[in-house]
Amino acid sequence: MSQNLIEKQVGSANGSHDGDDDNNVHRHVARLSISVGDESFDERQKFLFSLRNQHKQESNETLDNTKETEIEAEEGTDKLSVKTNSRTERTKKRKELKKLKRREKKLLDDLSSNSSSAESLHESAIAESNEKVTVPAKNVRGSKRRRSSVAQTVIVRKKKFLESKPQLFIFGDREKKASISSIRDLLLYSLTDMDVKPRWCKLENRKSVDKFVIVFLRGLTNEEFGMPVLKDETDPLLISKYQLKPELDNFPQIFKEVVPMVSPGSNKCIYSTYSSLVSYSLSKKQKLAIQKENENRKIVLPDLYLKLEELTFNNYPIHHDVEGATKELIDMTRDFKSTKNFEHEGSKTFALDCEMCRSEHNRILARVSLTDFENNVLVDELIIPTEPIVDYLTQWSGITEEKIAEAETTVEEIQDRILSIVSSSDTLIGHSLESDLNILKIKHPKIVDTSLCYDHPRGPPAKASLKMLMSSHLDTSIQKGFTGHDSVEDCISCMELVKLKLAKGYLYGKSYNMESLFKRISQNYKLVKTAAGVKIPKSSVVIGYSAVKNFGHHETQVQCRSDDEVVDEFIDKQPSHDLVIMKMRELEFFKKFSANNTVEDLELPATEEEMLRKVNDRLKRIYDNLSPNSMLVVCSENGDTREMLRLQELCKTFKYKVEKGENNESVHVKDDSWTEDNSEKLAIATEVAKDSLFLCTLKAEDSDITRSSTPESPLTNENSFAE
Numbered sequence: 001m002s003q004n005l006i007e008k009q010v011g012s013a014n015g016s017h018d019g020d021d022d023n024n025v026h027r028h029v030a031r032l033s034i035s036v037g038d039e040s041f042d043e044r045q046k047f048l049f050s051l052r053n054q055h056k057q058e059s060n061e062t063l064d065n066t067k068e069t070e071i072e073a074e075e076g077t078d079k080l081s082v083k084t085n086s087r088t089e090r091t092k093k094r095k096e097l098k099k100l101k102r103r104e105k106k107l108l109d110d111l112s113s114n115s116s117s118a119e120s121l122h123e124s125a126i127a128e129s130n131e132k133v134t135v136p137a138k139n140v141r142g143s144k145r146r147r148s149s150v151a152q153t154v155i156v157r158k159k160k161f162l163e164s165k166p167q168l169f170i171f172g173d174r175e176k177k178a179s180i181s182s183i184r185d186l187l188l189y190s191l192t193d194m195d196v197k198p199r200w201c202k203l204e205n206r207k208s209v210d211k212f213v214i215v216f217l218r219g220l221t222n223e224e225f226g227m228p229v230l231k232d233e234t235d236p237l238l239i240s241k242y243q244l245k246p247e248l249d250n251f252p253q254i255f256k257e258v259v260p261m262v263s264p265g266s267n268k269c270i271y272s273t274y275s276s277l278v279s280y281s282l283s284k285k286q287k288l289a290i291q292k293e294n295e296n297r298k299i300v301l302p303d304l305y306l307k308l309e310e311l312t313f314n315n316y317p318i319h320h321d322v323e324g325a326t327k328e329l330i331d332m333t334r335d336f337k338s339t340k341n342f343e344h345e346g347s348k349t350f351a352l353d354c355e356m357c358r359s360e361h362n363r364i365l366a367r368v369s370l371t372d373f374e375n376n377v378l379v380d381e382l383i384i385p386t387e388p389i390v391d392y393l394t395q396w397s398g399i400t401e402e403k404i405a406e407a408e409t410t411v412e413e414i415q416d417r418i419l420s421i422v423s424s425s426d427t428l429i430g431h432s433l434e435s436d437l438n439i440l441k442i443k444h445p446k447i448v449d450t451s452l453c454y455d456h457p458r459g460p461p462a463k464a465s466l467k468m469l470m471s472s473h474l475d476t477s478i479q480k481g482f483t484g485h486d487s488v489e490d491c492i493s494c495m496e497l498v499k500l501k502l503a504k505g506y507l508y509g510k511s512y513n514m515e516s517l518f519k520r521i522s523q524n525y526k527l528v529k530t531a532a533g534v535k536i537p538k539s540s541v542v543i544g545y546s547a548v549k550n551f552g553h554h555e556t557q558v559q560c561r562s563d564d565e566v567v568d569e570f571i572d573k574q575p576s577h578d579l580v581i582m583k584m585r586e587l588e589f590f591k592k593f594s595a596n597n598t599v600e601d602l603e604l605p606a607t608e609e610e611m612l613r614k615v616n617d618r619l620k621r622i623y624d625n626l627s628p629n630s631m632l633v634v635c636s637e638n639g640d641t642r643e644m645l646r647l648q649e650l651c652k653t654f655k656y657k658v659e660k661g662e663n664n665e666s667v668h669v670k671d672d673s674w675t676e677d678n679s680e681k682l683a684i685a686t687e688v689a690k691d692s693l694f695l696c697t698l699k700a701e702d703s704d705i706t707r708s709s710t711p712e713s714p715l716t717n718e719n720s721f722a723e
Contacts, residue, residue, distance in 0.1 A: 166209050166629055168698040169202040170257060174234040178261045180276045183633055183694060184517065187212050188280070190631055191538055191578055192524040200259070201696070209698075211630040213570075213580045215622065216274065216544075217615070218594070219587030220636040222258075222693065224248060224612065230260040230639075230691045247612035250620045254632070255695040263638045263690045267683045269648065270690055273637040274583070275462055278517040290512045297506035301349070301427060304448045304498065311447065315547075316434045321424055321445040337415050338443040339424040347372035349427040351491035352418075354436040355397040357404070359387035365439045366392075366399045366407075368414050369487035370421065375495060378421060380488055381414055382407035398485050415442060429494050431466040450497045455511035466493055473500060473509065518554035521579055539576065543569045544583030545598045561599050562586070567618050571625045582622075587615055593641045628701040635694040644685040647678060 178200055185198040190209040222230050226243035236257040264271040308324040317333040318325050355367040370379035384407045392399045429448045454469050456462035470476045470493050479485050518540045525535035540555040543566050560566045563584045589596040590604050590611045605611040
């Protein structure tokens with residue numbers, strides 16, 4: 001910032017103290033914040049010296065004016081005493097003198113405050129970096145504490161929360177194993193104003209926590225730390241007491257203990273730890289507030305149309321008639337065909353569903369169905385494959401080799417047929433309809449998506465299946481047996497769900513038991529604000545391998561193709577976000593805890609030692625680039641899943657084994673390879689997969705781990721974890 005601009009800003013901040021309204025004088029005395037750009041230290045120091053002298057000169061001039069006022073007041077008082085000696089006039093004279101003295105004292109206090117601000121400004125310039133100089137305001141007598149700044153880019157942080165640094169204490173003597181909710185409670189306690197104190201640890205001065213970073217590192221187990229099986233462990237385990245693998249030497253420098261954790265799941269499978277993290281239960285008060293606000297809210301069909309933001313976040317192709325659509329968004333699918341506006345008789349509301357098979361590299365369109373508002377079938381066609389099919393996905397699509405051999409319609413022909421029936425002014429309904437439109441390469445502006453009209457019982461970001469919605473709301477069973485989905489049945493189901501929603505109102509089908517973690521964080525304003533007094537909401541970013549497909553509107557997502565790229569994106573994105581979630585998967589792929597169906601040609605190390613060294617180096621890069629006063633959590637998400645996955649695949653074969661029966665029809669045949677013994681084995685393997693762990697630390701400003709060995713918590717009777 002140039003000196004002239006700084007002078008202009010300082011002059012504007014000081015303002016004029018002239019005028020008769022003395023009660024407003026203190027309002028001109030406020031915090032002065034300026035940003036210093038690329039000038040040398042000497043130039044800035046010279047300017048600040050001149051600024052200080054200018055303030056002193058102005059103070060002296062104002063003081064002289066005050067003395068002149070005092071003399072004039074005294075002369076006026078003498079004249080008043082000559083005119084009369086009566087008791088009433090002497091009383092009046094004393095009152096006027098007191099009033100003048102109070103006025104004088106107030107002006108002197110204000111001038112002193114201005115002078116002190118100039119001195120503080122000079123001292124701060126010498127002590128602080130070349131980036132920013134912040135001068136605290138005096139608490140002017142009789143005024144409330146205020147903040148102001150002329151430079152709009154300046155961020156002013158509440159000083160009282162920075163006087164003491166945050167501290168983290170982890171408790172021992174745990175009666176219950178930690179879960180993903182343990183991490184979520186600490187996250188919400190650190191980044192929001194929610195009073196959800198975690199029970200497994202104590203965080204002091206939580207408002208000084210700058211950022212919260214979570215690294216999901218699947219494949220990390222007790223074996224890497226030389227620890228016993230964590231199944232029966234509830235207390236944190238000191239890393240220093242075990243034989244850590246030498247390739248992970250950065251871990252004990254950053255963390256002190258491993259916290260055993262149980263992953264969410266049933267006795268047959270494990271649930272997504274990430275999904276469980278990013279949603280939480282609403283309080284009873286919050287639920288009642290939502291109910292009261294929306295209990296009588298009626299809706300019509302246009303109320304269910306997806307807005308541009310929702311279309312974008314859910315990967316819909318953008319039609320040019322969508323309100324607010326930019327040329328850039330429209331051109332992203334320039335090879336798609338768009339519905340056109342035309343007049344036609346009959347229904348103006350349609351339901352669409354497609355079935356797909358899989359080629360070697362892509363999904364292949366296999367069947368298209370379209371129904372109207374009265375559930376009349378307008379289109380139901382099998383589609384000639386554009387590529388050789390390697391998997392018919394019969395248990396989901398209902399498509400078999402025999403069926404697809406009867407196809408006579410091409411993709412281009414079905415596109416034109418749909419465009420001849422559906423006008424751009426009509427309504428198109430479907431369940432996760434973006435998949436159908438993208439495979440059809442068709443764009444439409446007025447979309448109703450039943451996966452977004454109705455919430456999953458666990459809340460966002462989870463989405464309920466069409467089968468679940470029909471069972472829950474219409475007591476109807478669809479997609480039964482092993483024969484797969486029926487696209488006509490799915491169209492009719494979507495139409496009936498929309499009719500039910502319109503009849504029941506806004507709240508029907510909405511889950512207000514759960515709320516998105518990202519939404520909650522975005523609604524919490526930072527303890528900083530701009531010079532204009534505008535509060536800044538907190539923001540979140542998720543960095544991983546998944547395609548960018550947001551289930552909400554409150555987080556940024558970044559797709560990567562390697563763990564190194566994940567770390568690079570973290571270093572780039574961290575300064576702009578308060579919550580960072582990273583998903584690193586190379587260790588998981590190396591150990592074959594899951595198949596790599598995400599990234600083609602991903603090069604993995606040849607040996608376990610090399611793989612662990614890479615993990616170790618990436619963790620060090622993350623920690624070295626982590627902002628001071630930030631929380632870092634490394635979570636394994638789950639344990640060894642290999643046996644569980646093997647048995648699940650065997651169970652799937654048992655359920656969907658198909659052979660030819662009478663009249664050459666496909667029939668379901670029970671596979672004798674699945675026994676009761678296998679069910680027990682699956683339950684045991686699932687328990688092993690649930691055994692997970694996490695590590696947690698708080699990076700202090702001096703990069704040392706801020707941790708007390710013997711803390712005392714007034715909030716719990718648990719003994720604190722001590723070395």
